[in-house]
Amino acid sequence: xxxxxxxxxxxxxxxxxxxxxxxxxxxxxxxxxxxxxxxxxxxxxxxxxxxxxxxxxxxxxxxxxxxxxxxxxxxxxxxxxxxxxxxxxxxxxxxxxxxxxxxxxxxxxxxxxxxxxxxxxxxxxxxxxxxxxxxxxxxxxxxxxxxxxxxxxxxxxxxxxxxxxxxxxxxxxxxxxxxxxxxxxxxxxxxxxxxxxxxxxxxxxxxxxxxxxxxxxxxxxxxxxxxxxxxxxxxxxxxxxxxxxxxxxxxxxxxxxxxxxxxxxxxxxxxxxxxxxxxxxxxxxxxxxx
Amino acid sequence: xxxxxxxxxxxxxxxxxxxxxxxxxxxxxxxxxxxxxxxxxxxxxxxxxxxxxxxxxxxxxxxxxxxxxxxxxxxxxxxxxxxxxxxxxxxxxxxxxxxxxxxxxxxxxxxxxxxxxxxxxxxxxxxxxxxxxxxxxxxxxxxxxxxxxxxxxxxxxxxxxxxxxxxxxxxxxxxxxxxxxxxxxxxxxxxxxxxxxxxxxxxxxxxxxxxxxxxxxxxxxxxxxxxxxxxxxxxxxxxxxxxxxxxxxxxxxxxxxxxxxxxxxxxxxxxxxxxxxxxxxxxxxxxxxxxxxxxxxxxxxxxxxxxxxxxxxxxxxxxxxxxxxxxxxxxxxxxxxxxxxxxxxxxxxxx
Numbered sequence: 211x212x213x214x215x216x217x218x219x220x221x222x223x224x225x226x227x228x229x230x231x232x233x234x235x236x237x238x239x240x241x242x243x244x245x246x247x248x249x250x251x252x253x254x255x256x257x258x259x260x261x262x263x264x265x266x267x268x269x270x271x272x273x274x275x276x277x278x279x280x281x282x283x284x285x286x287x288x289x290x291x292x293x294x295x296x297x298x299x300x301x302x303x304x305x306x307x308x309x310x311x312x313x314x315x316x317x318x319x320x321x322x323x324x325x326x327x328x329x330x331x332x333x334x335x336x337x338x339x340x341x342x343x344x345x346x347x348x349x350x351x352x353x354x355x356x357x358x359x360x361x362x363x364x365x366x367x368x369x370x371x372x373x374x375x376x377x378x379x380x381x382x383x384x385x386x387x388x389x390x391x392x393x394x395x396x397x398x399x400x401x402x403x404x405x406x407x408x409x410x411x412x413x414x415x416x417x418x419x420x421x422x423x424x425x426x427x428x429x430x431x432x433x434x435x436x437x438x439x440x441x442x443x444x445x446x447x448x449x450x451x452x453x454x455x456x457x458x459x460x461x462x463x464x465x466x467x468x469x470x471x472x473x474x475x476x477x478x479x480x481x482x483x484x485x486x487x488x489x490x491x492x493x494x495x496x497x498x499x500x
Numbered sequence: 501x502x503x504x505x506x507x508x509x510x511x512x513x514x515x516x517x518x519x520x521x522x523x524x525x526x527x528x529x530x531x532x533x534x535x536x537x538x539x540x541x542x543x544x545x546x547x548x549x550x551x552x553x554x555x556x557x558x559x560x561x562x563x564x565x566x567x568x569x570x571x572x573x574x575x576x577x578x579x580x581x582x583x584x585x586x587x588x589x590x591x592x593x594x595x596x597x598x599x600x601x602x603x604x605x606x607x608x609x610x611x612x613x614x615x616x617x618x619x620x621x622x623x624x625x626x627x628x629x630x631x632x633x634x635x636x637x638x639x640x641x642x643x644x645x646x647x648x649x650x651x652x653x654x655x656x657x658x659x660x661x662x663x664x665x666x667x668x669x670x671x672x673x674x675x676x677x678x679x680x681x682x683x684x685x686x687x688x689x690x691x692x693x694x695x696x697x698x699x700x701x702x703x704x705x706x707x708x709x710x711x712x713x714x715x716x717x718x719x720x721x722x723x724x725x726x727x728x729x730x731x732x733x734x735x736x737x738x739x740x741x742x743x744x745x746x747x748x749x750x751x752x753x754x755x756x757x758x759x760x761x762x763x764x765x766x767x768x769x770x771x772x773x774x775x776x777x778x779x780x781x782x783x784x785x786x787x788x789x790x791x792x793x794x795x796x797x798x799x800x801x802x803x804x805x806x807x808x809x810x811x812x813x814x815x816x817x818x819x820x821x822x823x824x825x826x827x828x829x830x831x832x833x834x835x836x837x838x839x840x841x842x843x844x845x846x847x848x849x850x851x
Contacts, residue, residue, distance in 0.1 A: 393586035396553050399573040400580040401600040401647070411599075415590050 238478075244471040251465035263472040272448075273473070276456040277480075279364070283452060284432040287371040288425055294372065295379025296421065302380070303387050320377045328441020331370045332357065335442075357442055360449050367450055370438060375428060382424040386417035422492045426485065433481050453477050502564035502654035502687050503529045504550060510558035510711075511545050519545040521711035522559060529564075530685040532678070534698040537708035538734070543691045544659055546708070550689060551657050552576045564654055579648030581658040585640045587632040593643050594619070594628040600651040618646045621680075638669040649680070656681070656688040662697060674700050695735045699723065707731045725840075729847035732775050732840065738797075738804050741781065743774040743811045744844060755811040760788040762834065764841065767851075771844035778804060778817035780838025787831030789814075796826045807832060 245263055249256040267273050298316070302309065319327065334341050337355035346353050356366045390413065398408045436454035443450045445458050457477065461470035504527040511520040520542040527533050535543035548554040550561060552573035560569045568576050587596050594615055601611045619625050622642045632640055641661055648656060661677075662670045678701055681688050692698055698705050699719040706716040707730075715727035726732035732740040745755035753764035753774060766772055783805075791809035798820070805816045805825060814832060841850040 391586070393582050393584065394588060396573070397580070397582060397586040397588070397647075398599075398603075399553070400551060400578065401603050401651075402574045403599070403603040404574075407603055411602075412588060 241471045241474055244468055245475050247468050249468040249471075251461060251467045256468070259468070263469050264476075266469060267472050267476065272451070272456060273476075275448075276451050276453050279450070280433060280435070280452045283364075283368060283371075283435060284429050287368050287375070287432055288428045290368070290372045291376045291379045291428060292421065292425055294376045295381075295424075296383045296417075298376065298380040299383030299387055303384065316380065317377045319374045320381075322374075324374070324437035325441045327370065327374055328438055331366075331373075332442060335366055363443050363447070363450050367439060367442060370442065371432065371435070374438075378428065379421075379424055382420055383417065386420035387413070389420070390416050418495065419492060422488070422495065426488045426492070429488070430481055430485050433477075433484065453480075503527060503531075504564075504655055504687060504689065505562045506546070506550070506559065507561075508559035509546065509549060509556050509561065511542070511549060511554060512557045518711055520549070520556075523708075523711075523713050525706060525713065525716060527687060527689065529687055532681050532688045532690065532701060532703045533706060534702035534704070535689065535691045535706050535708055536693070536695060536698040536734070538693060541708040542711040543693075543708050547657050547659055547689055547691045550655070551578050551580050553580075577654045579651065579653035579656045581641070581644050581648050581656070581661040583660045583663050585632070585644045587640055587643055587647075589632055591631075592628065593624060593630050593632070593635070596632065596643055597624075597646045597650050600647060604651070614650055618650045622646045622649075637664050638673065641665065641673065645677075652686075654687070656686055656690075658688065658690045660692050661690075663692070663694075670697070677701060695737065699735075705735075707734060709734075725849075726775075727849055729773065729775065729842045732842070736777060738778055738815050738817075740775045740777050740840070741814050742842070743776070743814070744771070745774065745811075746771050758789065758809070758811040760811075762788075762839075763836065764839070766841045769843065769850065772850060773842040773844055773847075774834075775840040775842055776834055776838050778815045780835040781814060781816035782833045782835060783816060783818060783822070783830050784833040785831060787833035789832040789834075791830060791832055793825045793828050793830055796823070798823075805830075 244256075246258060246260060247256040248259045248262075302313070322330075332340075335343075335356035337343060337353065337358060340356070342356065343353040354362050356362050394412060394416075395408065398412055403411065434454055435452050436458070439445070439447075439450055439452060439455050440458075445451075445455045446463070451459075453473070454477070457470055457473045460466050460473060504525075506523055506525040506527075508522045508524060509520055510518070510522045512518045519540075523542075523546065525533075535546060537543045545554060549556050550563075552568065552571055552575070556569060560567060562568060563576060563578070573580075588599065591599065597615045597618060598611050601614060606614070615628075616625075619628055622645060624639070624642055624646055627635060627639060627643075632643065635643065641664075644661070648658075658677075662673050665673060674697060677690075690701060702719050704716060705719050705722045707714045707722060707727075709730055715722055715731050717725070717727075722731060722735050726735065726740070729742065733742070743755045743758075745753055745758065747764065747766060747770055748754050748761065751764055751766075752761045753766065753772070754761050755774065762774065764772075764774070779802075789809050789811065791807040791814065793805050794808050794813075795806035797804040797806070799817075800820070802817050802820055803822055805818055805822075807814050807816060807830060809832065816832060842848065843850055
């Protein structure tokens, strides 16, 4: 490769690299640096305080609470989305009239902005004038305060997330299902496999790697859940406080920039840890003898 | 040992295409039948209907005297070898072979024993722990075969199983298949478009075209006594020569454009076609038909000379020693024993 080619290489890669450093690498490093100071959102005085922020964060029960809540959110939402999405895909795998139209309709929630979805569901779930409660009332069922009662708001947010992201799981599942050659099913029929055996021994294991990938994507995304909560119960609500909303509160309500940075670093480590564990697991699954 | 009977079997696809057009075929127990024909002749559809992978739109199928026309593949007890193997990619070779046994609930110990037994017969023992994608095409096909054989089904159905193998592997597998089939006497229906494979394997060759059976007979009979021009042309390599012409007098045939007359015992037609295989066309100094050699194919044990004559292009099979004849002027003679006569209108064999 001549020097000219090398220059050309930099010319192509340079701009992207510069943007990456400017908007990703620099803020990340700056954030790490901030987490070791006593910086506030307002004011420019800051001193190095060592690991003081981290020891405060680790002993803060709010942090432990937020982690627990976020974990159960990820587990519930992604789990339900996976089961529901895969079942839908199984039901929709065959060709039928109007399939394209139905699929497009089912994909709409995924395409909308979470803020818009939050507004939608506010109207549906509102305890006093929401559509859902009007319907429940008309058939004589109890009408809970979906978004404001302590017992319900977490569940409501999980269900909204399920409504929003099940289509994604369905789409990936459909791709996984359609990647299985029809001749395998024919071979299984010849081998006298029953419907359940075919599902358990052929469909599921052949779809599993793709489903695993979908779960990984959804899980890392759900770990960062923020916008849906902002748009429904708002950030100032401890019973739906996730890591991201906690972070927002610490920095933008309390103005404690340094502690927020420490939180952010920990969340980052957590997400990376989960993602790594998961990809390892996926790789191992692909290599394992069945 | 099970016999298979097809009666007026038809398949019309939803798009209106009539793939199989009312065929009748009785396959004896233990017989090796090869369905032979060009692509789209309905041979694979017929096989898939016997397997239950396609349901016929007319006619009936029975296996071992049991009517199975409307039954699914599960209820038919057939072994099917797919053209592209259709092995389960996430199973090992051993698991692939064991799967049919697993599905009918065979005990694990017996399962292992039978997998070992079949694998040993097919030379797969060293590969049992491999995955299909780690194997060559030939090995994958042997695994597919082992999977079909492990359950000892009533009928083997094979859809161009050797289609993706190279020449040497193909011959080897052909011999192997025939050996296995003879040893176990399991009724086999085998689909191919390769006439050489058909000749090598079959007890009976069924030549199909456009959804119909043109001829069903022993390989030699199909070769020697083809039922019509299509069969005569499709079977044999190089194919049969055809020379159209007219009958003059009671027993003289005059080829179109040819200044020769050939003794022919064809009655009641004026226009007809002489069919003669290349091995019955001879070079001879006293031959009646002059021509020029335009191409010279080396077939190994023999040579095929393409000769332009007044009656059109004629291919002669000669000894491998007769080389260097391209461009030469030769005279051709037809051996009366090899002459077959066909109708000029529909190509049917004339008696």
